[in-house]
Amino acid sequence: SNQFCDAGIGYGESACGVSASTSPSKILIKGGTVVNAHGEEKADVYVGNGIIIAVKPNIKVNDEVTVLDATGKFVMPGGIDPHTHLAFEFMNTETVDDFFSGQAAALAGGTTMHIDFVIPVNGSLTAGFEAYAKKAKKSCMDHGFHMAITKWDEVVAKEMEIMVKEKGINSFKFFMAYKGALMINDELLLEGFKKCKSLGALAMVHAENGDAVYEGQKRMIELGITGPEGHTLSRPPLLEGEATARAIRLAGFVNTPLYVVHVMSIDAVEEIARARKTGQRVIGEPIAAGLALDGSRVWDPDFVTAAKYVMSPPLRASGHNKALQAALSTGVLQLVGTDHCSFNSTQKALGIDDFRKIPNGVNGIEERMHLVWDIMVESGQISVTDYVRVTSTECARIFNIYPRKGAILPGSDADIIILNPNSSVEISAESHHSRSDTNVYEGRKGKGKVEVTIAGGRIVWENDELKVVPGSGKYVELPPFGSLFNGIDKLDAMYLSSLQAPVKRFKSAA
Numbered sequence: 001s002n003q004f005c006d007a008g009i010g011y012g013e014s015a016c017g018v019s020a021s022t023s024p025s026k027i028l029i030k031g032g033t034v035v036n037a038h039g040e041e042k043a044d045v046y047v048g049n050g051i052i053i054a055v056k057p058n059i060k061v062n063d064e065v066t067v068l069d070a071t072g073k074f075v076m077p078g079g080i081d082p083h084t085h086l087a088f089e090f091m092n093t094e095t096v097d098d099f100f101s102g103q104a105a106a107l108a109g110g111t112t113m114h115i116d117f118v119i120p121v122n123g124s125l126t127a128g129f130e131a132y133a134k135k136a137k138k139s140c141m142d143h144g145f146h147m148a149i150t151k152w153d154e155v156v157a158k159e160m161e162i163m164v165k166e167k168g169i170n171s172f173k174f175f176m177a178y179k180g181a182l183m184i185n186d187e188l189l190l191e192g193f194k195k196c197k198s199l200g201a202l203a204m205v206h207a208e209n210g211d212a213v214y215e216g217q218k219r220m221i222e223l224g225i226t227g228p229e230g231h232t233l234s235r236p237p238l239l240e241g242e243a244t245a246r247a248i249r250l251a252g253f254v255n256t257p258l259y260v261v262h263v264m265s266i267d268a269v270e271e272i273a274r275a276r277k278t279g280q281r282v283i284g285e286p287i288a289a290g291l292a293l294d295g296s297r298v299w300d301p302d303f304v305t306a307a308k309y310v311m312s313p314p315l316r317a318s319g320h321n322k323a324l325q326a327a328l329s330t331g332v333l334q335l336v337g338t339d340h341c342s343f344n345s346t347q348k349a350l351g352i353d354d355f356r357k358i359p360n361g362v363n364g365i366e367e368r369m370h371l372v373w374d375i376m377v378e379s380g381q382i383s384v385t386d387y388v389r390v391t392s393t394e395c396a397r398i399f400n401i402y403p404r405k406g407a408i409l410p411g412s413d414a415d416i417i418i419l420n421p422n423s424s425v426e427i428s429a430e431s432h433h434s435r436s437d438t439n440v441y442e443g444r445k446g447k448g449k450v451e452v453t454i455a456g457g458r459i460v461w462e463n464d465e466l467k468v469v470p471g472s473g474k475y476v477e478l479p480p481f482g483s484l485f486n487g488i489d490k491l492d493a494m495y496l497s498s499l500q501a502p503v504k505r506f507k508s509a510a
């Protein structure tokens, strides 16, 4: 049963023995291997007032300090999940995990910050921001926001500026899929990219050709394929490759950096690799599910099993996941998200007669750190320092909050995990902390276990026990003009000077 609370999510002093400490204390982490993206060292870490005070060998302290023994273990920055959907109203329902349960799950899995997607309300960014600020009031973990752009006019353009300059948003997501709902066209994409560039905000895309997906869905329904496999068959990798290529080319045309979310296929990876080779600033984000799973389970005869794997872009045929791992290990892809968007089996059953009505999304916020460790580090594909980079540091850098986040350095926020490489985990809906009754990684075992999570200087996860306080999570403002924008102005100037002076033409007599 659930170690957090059998009756779902509880907090504070509760029947299941979860206690909530309200003030951050002083903590000394002794004897571990401290890992940053830039290197590792044997050192102690001293924490106070929610901040890392010192990182060096043999720290001696006199005052009241909680001492944690990390001998034989790795002390690393808490994970930052760049891609989540908590309390997301989508496809006629709302995700089961909200800003408390989703974050509690995250903390139990070693993630100490996430960036969620604000969805505008009737096209209003301001109303969307207010709605999400309200949803996030119960937060027990630090969080930031991206914002989706779902329509275009002068008001939206002005609101984007307000979001960046006053609300701490430095990234906007454009959906090239979900026709009739969130999808936008190329004209809007270009307008949006131009606006992002002028504000120093990062343009993000969900890259699938929405018009073709719509056509593919009709094709499947006409063929009588109404089950979950119809979802996968209606939106093949080539539609992801096409949209990825189009978004990359349009971002290149505007000369603004681009972030491709949930890269799921070889087709998309190849487009990103090609663009990066030419020097274009394109970031590719695989998600935990894309690395760990393939899409074969949507053919499972049991609807509940099949439907839990339905997400967009779909989990692909076996082989794509291996290619995504390789791309991550060679730097073609840079950081791992989850797209945590959890629906329970009752919600998934909205599409029992029609795959088009199955709410799209899989879990992962609690599992990501363990999966990436097991799949990428334990297998020998990446180093421990690269692990820190792809699960934490790169996200902090891209969204311009490094080294406050993403580092074990004096002055950084005390968001820290202790990972025991010799321990192991087994994933199950029985023991996870999400509110969902299913888990796409059900039964999966892996080496490496996050034994302690410290968030904002508090020990929130220890001995398989969560101690989380609603309202203790801070909203982290993300400043514009991160390092991806360095030199963009110079490239623009070079482009302009490369254009020939206007050609002089004379009217010729007829």
Ligand code: URP
Pocket (backbone or CB within 6 Å): 085, 206, 262, 310, 311, 312, 313, 339, 341, 360, 361, 362
């Ligand atoms: O299926 C998915 N990915 N659901 C979440 C929404 C999105 O497209 O990111």
Ligand code: ZN
Pocket (backbone or CB within 6 Å): 002, 003, 004, 005, 006, 007, 015, 016, 017
């Ligand atoms: Zn309990």
Ligand code: ZN
Pocket (backbone or CB within 6 Å): 206, 261, 262, 312, 313
């Ligand atoms: Zn998406």
Ligand code: ZN
Pocket (backbone or CB within 6 Å): 083, 084, 085, 339, 341
């Ligand atoms: Zn998403």
